[in-house]
Amino acid sequence: MNGTMRLARVHGPGDVRLDQVDLPRPGPGEILVRVGACGICGSDLSYIAQGGLGGVEPLNAPLPIGHEFAGTVAAIGPDVSGIDIGTRVAVNPDHGFIGGGGPDGAMAPFIRVSGAVVGETLFPLPDHVSFDAAALAEPLSVGLHALKIMQVQPQDKVAILGAGPIGLCTVAMLRHLGVRDIAIFDRVESRLERARALGATLACNVDRESMTDALSRAHGHGERFGSLYVGTDVFIDAAGAPAALTEAIGIAPYRARIAIVALHKKHCPIDLWRMMANEIHMSGSIAVDRAAEFGEALTMIANGQQDLNSLISHHFDFGDFHEALSVAADADRSAKVMLTFEKEAA
Known part of the structure; x- marks a missing residue:
């Protein structure tokens, strides 16, 4: 796939932008996921406010954000097995520190996922599980x-x-x-x-x-x-x-x-x-190396034994990114705010 896309990146304290970047291409052991939904986390808001992961050292490069997401496999690199193009997946972001210091972030219509292993990084979704529900697994x-x-x-x-x-x-x-x-x-x-x-x-x-x-x-x-x-x-x-x-x-x-x-x-x-x-x-408890917990949470979501509707308060199209951030930062108004990407060009 060729072309460009918008990617949310932190440039400094209080400075987050939708940068136009090249579409990522999956290399060995990687896949490309078309993002269906991505939640806004409190850590995302902290990274923006502080201008980085800890707010101590200045950024050497813009920081991509977004790590609570699910979507559809759009392309597959070499040395990846057990997954097909078109498979709907939730992604455990731990490998590659997606949206948390790594080179990739999920507040974008597409994301490259490294270490693409089913049951570790990739978790195929049953048809009845929506992308926004699956994004809650994180x-x-x-x-x-x-x-x-x-x-x-x-x-x-x-x-x-x-x-x-x-x-x-x-x-x-x-x-x-x-x-x-x-x-x-x-x-x-x-x-x-x-x-x-x-x-x-x-x-x-x-x-x-x-x-x-x-x-x-x-x-x-x-x-x-x-x-x-x-x-x-x-x-x-x-x-x-x-x-x-x-x-x-x-x-x-x-x-x-x-x-x-x-x-x-x-x-x-x-x-x-x-x-x-x-x-x-x-x-x-920083929740890394938690593939088992990620899978358990996703199984609970798929089983539907608990009503999780109270967790999600708002949905925003990615084009309304800054409004979504404002709502997510307002404790009186919001719980989990979800970004969706249906209007983003392929």
């Missing part, structure tokens, strides 16, 4: 990866800090794992309503009741070394708010588990004495 697997790290069991009492898209996806994956005692905390009532629709048993607005009070009421409480603790087994930080994480560490019970999924943009003080005294287990 954020759903982010939540599932954190839950696997924390070894969450159905009987666990779980609290999620933040009801943005990853927090909401974590609710869905907790329900998938059989967990029924799920608390989630945010300041945006519309997002808490989505959490309730997805199966959260407690969705608390922290402007009305503190996390400590709500968890004491819902999960029980006690005292250890002269301090209050709650009966919550697992905390998932999907907010990236230092005050919320500090509060969670302060009330975590003996041998609680805490996963950090959020992108923290500020340093957060950690009470190491409390972590030691209560044997708290804390781990980061």
Whole structure:
């Protein structure tokens, strides 16, 4: 295929453009995917705001973005087997760091996918699974990866800090794992309503009741070394708010588990004495090397056993890219915002 296309790339802090670039061509071990849908992630918004992956070093070249996507195989390079042109696929972006530092991004009508291996990078879609539903496999697997790290069991009492898209996806994956005692905390009532629709048993607005009070009421409480603790087994930080994480560490019970999924943009003080005294287990979760979780999330989507409609709030054509970004950045208005590419020329 020859020609050009528009590709979303970050050029500096607050500077994201739809650049006209050559259509990519697949080389050995690569395929070309025509993108059907691509979700806007909080990390995409962070890359734009910071002007790069971490905002520390200036970019050496524009940074392509977009990593939550599904589409149709349009071309196949040498040394690729088990996949045909025309196959509808969801793509695990981990290989090649798609949209996260690598040379390719999915906020474009076409994307080159390296390491094209079925069951690792490529996941063929059943006919009944739409592209936008399939694109949810990426954020759903982010939540599932954190839950696997924390070894969450159905009987666990779980609290999620933040009801943005990853927090909401974590609710869905907790329900998938059989967990029924799920608390989630945010300041945006519309997002808490989505959490309730997805199966959260407690969705608390922290402007009305503190996390400590709500968890004491819902999960029980006690005292250890002269301090209050709650009966919550697992905390998932999907907010990236230092005050919320500090509060969670302060009330975590003996041998609680805490996963950090959020992108923290500020340093957060950690009470190491409390972590030691209560044997708290804390781990980061960046969701790489998660082909198994990606496939599990996609199977859950295909089975249709859970209503995931609450996860997607808006659809925008790629031509309305900047409006889509504006909506995605507005917590009061949006959950997951999806870009579609039907109007883009082949």
